[in-house]
Amino acid sequence: MSEETGTSKAGFVALIGAPNAGKSTLLNQLIGQKLAIVTHKAQTTRTRIRGITMEGKSQIVFVDTPGIFTPKRRLDKAMVAAAWGGADDADVTALIVDAKRTRPDHEGFIAILDSLAGAKHPCLLVLNKVDEAPRERLMELAAVANEKATFADTFMISALNGSGVADLRARLGDMMPEGPYLYPEDQVADLSQRVLASEITREKLFLRMHDELPYATTVETEGWTVKKDGSVKIDQVVYVERPGQKGIVLGKGGAAIKEIGSQARKDIEEALDIKAHLFLFVKVREKWGDDPERYRMMGLDFPGK
Known part of the structure; x- marks a missing residue:
């Protein structure tokens, strides 16, 4: 033992x-x-x-x-x-x-x-x-x-x-089999901070949208800039497949995306122990579900039809 x-x-x-x-x-x-x-x-x-x-x-x-x-x-x-x-x-x-x-x-x-x-x-x-x-x-x-x-x-x-x-x-x-540790003893995940931040925002997106939004939605962290005061400016893009879905995500007067961003920022700060400035953008990328690059970014193999 x-x-x-x-x-x-x-x-x-x-x-x-x-x-x-x-x-x-x-x-x-x-x-x-x-x-x-x-x-x-x-x-x-x-x-x-x-x-x-x-x-x-x-x-x-x-x-x-x-x-x-x-x-x-x-x-x-x-x-x-x-x-x-x-x-x-x-x-x-x-x-x-x-x-x-x-x-x-x-x-x-x-x-x-x-x-x-x-x-x-x-x-x-x-x-x-x-x-x-x-x-x-x-x-x-x-x-x-x-x-x-x-x-x-x-x-x-x-x-x-x-x-x-x-x-x-x-x-x-x-x-567990006997052997040396695979990660430092105080490490709790091998997800990059950028990916974890994207996942947190995607969670808030699903919770806010309920059944209004299809599964053909993804979030990517495209910018990660550490500022002089140690805080981090995070730029994320929410990709949807059709123009009509963009309006759903934005909400009236941008209210929905503002609420999603506020909730995501709080969880990102807590999970990563950082001060974050989160900026969300919504873009249409038709058939992103057929794009091999999107799968690579999610850590998935791109399957055949």
Whole structure:
């Protein structure tokens, strides 16, 4: 055991599951601060976000992957490929299941279990939102999952209030392979500041727009200037696919984009521990979802049709 011998451990844990299973909320709980987008809209995580935490002598690198679902568009295919790629590259895979909404016979749930059946590394089953699910549902989900695939352990947690998360983190620390740390001990993410700032603004965009805005929207940090007083001027562009969407994002008299910018700036300052001056611009870029460069910037492989 590394705690007794002083031997360091380090490894990767992939958090996978269906959209809105609570992976991003769980990542933020495991790390102890906000790294990932958390909204009511499914499929908001597009990139593989790595969060890092220390558990005793173990360094755990969490990979919060996009939700696994049946892809229809090119962007969907890239997101699902990224999710399974994150699982394949990990030392441990944690399957996060929304116990409140997932039925034991749900087609998507069964499909993920079938895909995990041949996993070459340990897997954990994590039933989330257990405080909102009946006990019978929890027992059925656990039984079906452990029958279809091999799980080293089953955890029942609430990512929202943190119940059960400490036990999960301790178990994962034990499961990490021996080896040197992969990152400095005080580092909590390997996202660049520019990307993290973009993700924060994209979250505020989704929260403000609700169902008015399609998923064909992205945010890019195009300018990052450190001023003499140590503050940072951040220029970001919100890209939409059609001219009509630009007006939705701007809002009447620019009210919507002003509110989004104000909320994003506060979270950026808190997450990055900086004083920020955020400037948002809205531009139309038709069919950006078919542009390989946009995928590269999000850390996704550009798939074929």
